[in-house]
Amino acid sequence: MSEKKQKNLFIFFCLLPATLLILIFMVYPTVNVFFMSFFKWGGYTADKQFTGFNNFKQLIQDALFFKSFQNTILLIVIVTIVTLTLSLIFASILTREKFRGVTFFRVIFYIPNILSIVVIAAIFSAIYDPTSGLLNSLLKVFRLENFQQLWLGNQQIVIYSISFALIWQAIGYYMVMYMAAMASIPESLYEASALEGASPFKQFFEITLPLTWSTIRTTLTFFVISTINLSFLLVKAMTNGGPDGSTEVFLSYMYKQAYTNSSYGYGMAIGVVVFLFSFALSAILNNITKRPIYEF
Template identity: 30%
Template sequence: MGLDKAKTQKWIFLTLAIVPPFGGYLLFTLFPNILSIYYALLDWDGLTDPKFVGLKNFATALQDEYVWRALGHNVIFMITIPALVVLISLLLAYLVTNKSYFENEFLKVLFFFPNVLSIVVVALLWAFIYDGTYGLLNGALQLIGIDMKNFYWLGSESTAIWALIPPWVWGGVGLYVIIFVNAMTAIPKSLYESAILEGAGHMTRLFQITIPLIMSIVRVSVLFLIISTLKTFELILIMTNGGPSGSTDVIGLYMFNLAFGNEYINYGYASAVGMILFVILVTAKLLMDKFLPNRGVEF
């Protein structure tokens, strides 16, 4: 009798522990994704009666020059931002971990500070830095003899997309510094001591010992950053809204404007673009699994 009661209590506990989060996943994740697939088959502005158009939205999206232009900008961010964030974070984390600076704890807080700020604050801060009249960047260049003559970095098609990379990197480095520091502190000091006795310098220790031993953490970080560069658009929305002349538009922002823009609203077409983005994300994940396999290292 006592055994049956224990089993009953166990199943009650498991039910209470599993059903709420699983129900939340079904309601807020799986169901909206399935609904997006259905919307992608419609011509619908959210107000009038929806019209079923089948795969027409997908065919239109594949021939849409704005989709391909936005994806091209995503590729630029996908190549530059993860590489810069991971490289800078690794170097800073290595210095904090292996150099006995008395300011180390303060430096960790300083590096993480941008992650505490709202994305709106970060965007406005950097928009002011790039301002042509009062911007910090033009002022700094003028101090070294380069007069940009009120040049607005976000207002030129040739510089706007590159000007978005520094705030993105600045806002992302701090988090990964903390992640890499925690990973590096788990590496036995004896490995570094043996390398030092053999005459290995800091760069050798970083690339021959540290990075290989935390490669699984680096791999996950790169994956998160790639997904972020493909999905995130808030910074671009605030700083340029895809301008000038679409030179900074990305697929997430284009999809957002299709669904909630002022001029043209089509939830069906926006959902189709979103499905294409989903396929790209899955493909990126599979390619990472192929070319950057997760090799566990024991030490």
């Protein structure tokens, strides 16, 4: 056997395990979701009834589905904007500014990311407790009793309570990513701009942002995927979609339809919409955030 064939055979066997795992645990389940969305099936019996696009027609008339869609969009927008802004600010401060305790603050900011989402849900459920929770207690201490709320029981504000927990969990992770990108920017660029009279504020927008833009573009896709996934876990652990469906999100509603209401086919139709929505939104964000690549 020639050396070239041996090399190709070696590469083939190296890639084979990973390829099989992707096919079995990613490609096949995804295809199966699309396939099952055309059936009426409870999920636990062998009785499957092909219904074509009826599940998708039902979606169009489902007010709770549109409520979950609205909540998901709201969370993506709020979490993305706030987390992106705060992560960039904190990363810039901890990278550019020299003060004691920088390493300590880096560790503190990253701790929420290593906690289980169930632990985070428990922490914020305790904070939002209307009688003994930290938030209402602090408002009482500062004589702001008028601002006390049922943070997880008020339909008008509960989705924002969920979004705050998502932001708190995500800031440290993205901050570390931005810090890694900022650390690669030559210090000479900042020194030259400072000699020309550029303020730290202008340096941030003229040097830091353009030279970390490729990392920011990548994380925008992460924001979409992680918000959709983590919002389901937080909602499930904190409110279970309540009160009165006001915190239902894509995946929590899909889960209820597929595994609680025994409407597996309908749940898979929701899964198809989630998949297409995530893919389309990621593609749109990737397209509209294209910028020239700056080299240094």
